[in-house]
Amino acid sequence: MGYKCPSCGKIWPDTMDLARHIFGTGDQAHKDWVNSKGFNFIELLLIQTMEPGNKGYKTLAELLEREAEKVD
Amino acid sequence: MKKYTVINTPVPNIDGIAKITGRAEYAFDIKLPNMLHGKILRSLYPHAKILNIDTKKAEGLTGVKAVVTGKDTLGVKQGIWRRFKELCDEEILARNKVRYIGEPVAAVAAVDEDTAEEALDLIEVEYEPLPGVFEPLEAIKEGAPQLHEHAERNINVTRHIEWGDVDEGFKGADHIREDWFRCSSQHHVCLETHNAVASFTPDGKLTVWTSTQSHYYIQVLLSWVLGLRENDVRVISRYTGGGFGSKFELDSAQFCSSLLSMKLFRPVKIVLTREEEFMATKRRTPMFYYLRSGVKKDGSFVAKEARVFTEGGAYTSMGATALYLTGFFQSFPYVWPSYRYDGYRVYTNTAPSSAMRGFGAPQATFTAETQIDLIANDLGIDPIAIRRKNAMYPGYEVPGQAKIQSCGLSQCLDKIEEWIKSRGKLAPNRGIGIAAYGFMSGGIFNWFDTPYAFSSASIKINIDGKVDLYVGSQDMGQGSNTTMAMICAEELGVRVEDIRIHMGDTDNCPVDLGAWGSRETLMQGNAVKMAAAEAKRQIIEFAAAKLSPNIVYDLDIKDRWVHLIGRPERGLSYFDVVKEAIRGKDGQPIIARGHYTPHRKGMISPAYSFGVQAVEADVDPDTGKITLKNCVTAHDCGQVINPLGVEGQLEGAMAMAAGYGFTEDLPMDEGKILNPNLVDYKVLRATEMPETKVMAVETYEPEGPFGAKEAGEGLTNPTAGALGNAVFHATGLSIKNLPITPEKVLEALREKNNKKRRARRA
Numbered sequence: 001m002g003y004k005c006p007s008c009g010k011i012w013p014d015t016m017d018l019a020r021h022i023f024g025t026g027d028q029a030h031k032d033w034v035n036s037k038g039f040n041f042i043e044l045l046l047i048q049t050m051e052p053g054n055k056g057y058k059t060l061a062e063l064l065e066r067e068a069e070k071v072d
Numbered sequence: 073m074k075k076y077t078v079i080n081t082p083v084p085n086i087d088g089i090a091k092i093t094g095r096a097e098y099a100f101d102i103k104l105p106n107m108l109h110g111k112i113l114r115s116l117y118p119h120a121k122i123l124n125i126d127t128k129k130a131e132g133l134t135g136v137k138a139v140v141t142g143k144d145t146l147g148v149k150q151g152i153w154r155r156f157k158e159l160c161d162e163e164i165l166a167r168n169k170v171r172y173i174g175e176p177v178a179a180v181a182a183v184d185e186d187t188a189e190e191a192l193d194l195i196e197v198e199y200e201p202l203p204g205v206f207e208p209l210e211a212i213k214e215g216a217p218q219l220h221e222h223a224e225r226n227i228n229v230t231r232h233i234e235w236g237d238v239d240e241g242f243k244g245a246d247h248i249r250e251d252w253f254r255c256s257s258q259h260h261v262c263l264e265t266h267n268a269v270a271s272f273t274p275d276g277k278l279t280v281w282t283s284t285q286s287h288y289y290i291q292v293l294l295s296w297v298l299g300l301r302e303n304d305v306r307v308i309s310r311y312t313g314g315g316f317g318s319k320f321e322l323d324s325a326q327f328c329s330s331l332l333s334m335k336l337f338r339p340v341k342i343v344l345t346r347e348e349e350f351m352a353t354k355r356r357t358p359m360f361y362y363l364r365s366g367v368k369k370d371g372s373f374v375a376k377e378a379r380v381f382t383e384g385g386a387y388t389s390m391g392a393t394a395l396y397l398t399g400f401f402q403s404f405p406y407v408w409p410s411y412r413y414d415g416y417r418v419y420t421n422t423a424p425s426s427a428m429r430g431f432g433a434p435q436a437t438f439t440a441e442t443q444i445d446l447i448a449n450d451l452g453i454d455p456i457a458i459r460r461k462n463a464m465y466p467g468y469e470v471p472g473q474a475k476i477q478s479c480g481l482s483q484c485l486d487k488i489e490e491w492i493k494s495r496g497k498l499a500p501n502r503g504i505g506i507a508a509y510g511f512m513s514g515g516i517f518n519w520f521d522t523p524y525a526f527s528s529a530s531i532k533i534n535i536d537g538k539v540d541l542y543v544g545s546q547d548m549g550q551g552s553n554t555t556m557a558m559i560c561a562e563e564l565g566v567r568v569e570d571i572r573i574h575m576g577d578t579d580n581c582p583v584d585l586g587a588w589g590s591r592e593t594l595m596q597g598n599a600v601k602m603a604a605a606e607a608k609r610q611i612i613e614f615a616a617a618k619l620s621p622n623i624v625y626d627l628d629i630k631d632r633w634v635h636l637i638g639r640p641e642r643g644l645s646y647f648d649v650v651k652e653a654i655r656g657k658d659g660q661p662i663i664a665r666g667h668y669t670p671h672r673k674g675m676i677s678p679a680y681s682f683g684v685q686a687v688e689a690d691v692d693p694d695t696g697k698i699t700l701k702n703c704v705t706a707h708d709c710g711q712v713i714n715p716l717g718v719e720g721q722l723e724g725a726m727a728m729a730a731g732y733g734f735t736e737d738l739p740m741d742e743g744k745i746l747n748p749n750l751v752d753y754k755v756l757r758a759t760e761m762p763e764t765k766v767m768a769v770e771t772y773e774p775e776g777p778f779g780a781k782e783a784g785e786g787l788t789n790p791t792a793g794a795l796g797n798a799v800f801h802a803t804g805l806s807i808k809n810l811p812i813t814p815e816k817v818l819e820a821l822r823e824k825n826n827k828k829r830r831a832r833r834a
Contacts, residue, residue: 023230023232026229042224049381057232
């Protein structure tokens, strides 16, 4: 099973990898999707470095767990 | 019979005579009929809107032939990360806005340099100054001036690397250490400044003679920004006076001379002054580094977390690659069961930071190796022992990133330990510091989006046995031509003097991505070896017909002798066989091709070099002055191709790296570099060089030609860390802010003494 990127459609094995893909790509389309879900893309990125425990990525991964399409 | 006849013999650079007799023709030396001279007007503001540029007065000056501004361009935002549109953010001639002091805004072509210079004063640029931001940690704040519309909070690129369970790892650690570091900038200081002679002719062809590390990249980038067909642009770069990472992006001399030539149909030459070189070309990326490392009591590494903010300057350049590599090499050359890296590149109103020898790894190695010595000190463990305990080894896989095939790190540690012991008891205020390192042998990334093989070579063997070797690689002083000639000679079974090498011309040479990331020996070397093997196969086919052995692969060629492998006395002269082969092919020379592109080799590189360096230094407690006494390096570069070349490269890298460690810096005031000259910018001079010793540790790298891998760039990585650790062992002070200047040492000594006094009083 995998998770489909809601912005570009790439498939990733888990939501953490998908979160890494979204932050790593970081183009307007991916930013817009995160922002449309009530989060601020840049704030999430900055939380990742300002607070301990992988918080930015975990928050996005939790969102993706709910929102991203699961594929076989 | 010896295994090799050419490999591992000391061969002086094959272009050495041309260079020392002054016959080597650099782009700087090119003079063409009707040639004009160009100069570039640059922004005096770190951040401003361009409201208007009035060029009338300059155009009216006698001797001025043309003036160009951003309005004369196609307005293409270009960059070397062509696969990612948002990272192509630099126009070269700004149209609407300037983002750093030194950014080009106009260029003039005139009959001589003085007239062009005078004309620059007559160009009137109306600016609307904007507030600037100069530090990355300021630039990410809410409300900070924004450089580019697309980059909210000025965040240009982010990179994340992670493996293992970092948070669990820290829970299991006996000792956790946190440190902040600041890594400074550094300039490449190439002897030959950026320059170009461009000649556009009425048939629509553009020829550019220039100083570059990649004639292919410049061909593609010029064709893109000028709207020309790729192969209507010819780039020639026969000799390059140093590059160190500064010369594989499109620069203002190349672009402006081309634009002016296209306007005038006359050749235009632009040579950057040393001041322009400092102010307006690229530089090493300054970094703010946070490291948190968890270890067991016995020194075993368990978890590491690294966070980096880099001062990107105004444009992306190669900074996105440096951001990834610094994160990757932060874990090197050790086994970390869990690791997490977050790197942010931030736009600032400063000259763009980009690639420079080591490509982010010197910053990683300085910070990592400084912290490892502090951890060893905290735990009372010997610095060599803690490194040996956690060292990478052959066959180790960096999770999700890389597979280490050859690795001589343990042998390097043994050699350095032996040397340290030989030094005996050190004098007061003297210390020996060590740093271990690793580096890549060419990058596998294709952000440039080339459709070609990463490296290619072709060979033509003539009737007299002379071998024309065409390579796409660029010799910029590092000796790659000599290395390629040696690889070709060894594989083909001839001598180095039988090889005539052709490079640095897009019309005549096959494509190679260029001389960066220590890629030439492995990547171009593999292409050359493949071409030579194919040429040899053709020669042996003819020899086999003559000698009538049982099967073809019983034959080989060594030192111009085509012979049966089992009976080397039975054979034919290479020259005779070549003559007959060419006659037998209806007069066609022997032609062969080779190529190399890494496939399925991880995320970074097909192979990695390793090493350990020890620096012995004196610290004057009254002045803080550091004097380098010895610098000894054990380096694993696989099979050595040219021992002379390795020694020269390693010593050169050490000089550059020591400068990074304690003398070189680019201080700024509101985006203006304060020392843009070779008086105030302190490059290490010959008299300041310590005794150096290089000990080659030979391993066999399966991916490299004859087992070879990187030698030269990787050694830029350890010196700042080893020097800092020498200061630590001499004084007990750990300086975490590069460069380690006498002022910083003295201030830290004063602080240490004050603390002692306060403790005594208490």
